[in-house]
């Protein structure tokens with residue numbers, strides 16, 4: 001049986017044929033958002049002395065169905081921004097996630113932080129489309145690409161001025177990457193067959209990237225303790241959707257989680273200092 005990703009990609013390919021008939025590659029250049037300057041995505045995630053949060057706007061998922069009934073992407077974007085998110089991720093896939101390109105532009109116009117288009121990108125058309133709808137960056141999933149396809153998509157992203165978060169699920173994905181062209185690496189902690197989440201496996205893969213790479217842990221994160229684990233393992237950012245989307249005010253939830261992380265890091269620093277001075281005294 002096809003995996004969930006294979007099913008989604010097949011649907012995406014079918015939909016793309018229809019979309020290309022409606023809006024041509026050139027048409028995107030007349031879209032309102034096409035010429036807007038892009039906001040830096042990778043630089044906004046790193047070197048902050050904390051774990052940056054990429055907060056996701058996610059109405060539904062294949063594993064959980066509807067996640068948030070009271071769904072206003074513009075309002076959620078604004079709440080996330082106020083709560084201290086460093087970037088937003090917006091699901092635009094319609095069939096499996098009930099997302100929309102309109103949610104992307106609605107979120108992008110609302111905030112002053114970079115916005116990632118989260119979709120199943122298999123064609124340069126979708127990269128140009130992302131730019132036309134106001135994205136600053138796109139997700140490229142290594143495991144759904146074949147042969148030279150990932151390089152072509154990376155090339156298209158450079159051409160259209162968008163940064164790329166390249167996502168891996170496995171060691172095999174990682175071994176195929178050419179880090180000469182990749183600055184931001186994500187590892188998805190979710191097993192696509194069982195939907196189980198394993199943060200340790202994610203960290204292990206992320207730590208194999210070259211030193212200057214921006215590292216992002218994705219999926220299944222839900223507490224300041226999770227973020228502290230990422231912090232201790234030198235991970236720059238966490239991509240979190242479902243947990244925030246289930247909270248009454250997603251922005252307040254971001255603020256609370258970042259506040260608790262700060263506290264955990266400070267407590268840890270005090271303990272380490274105490275241990276150091278005990279060592280020096282003995």
Ligand SMILES: O=C(O)c1ccccc1NCC(=O)[C@H](O)[C@H](O)COP(=O)(O)O
Pocket residue numbers: 004005056058061062063064188192218219220221239240241242243
């Ligand atoms: O969310 C799913 O069920 C899912 C299933 C199959 C492929 C991708 C899927 N999710 C996309 C994502 O990567 C997540 O939306 C993102 O990492 C946030 O994860 P979470 O915090 O667990 O919502």
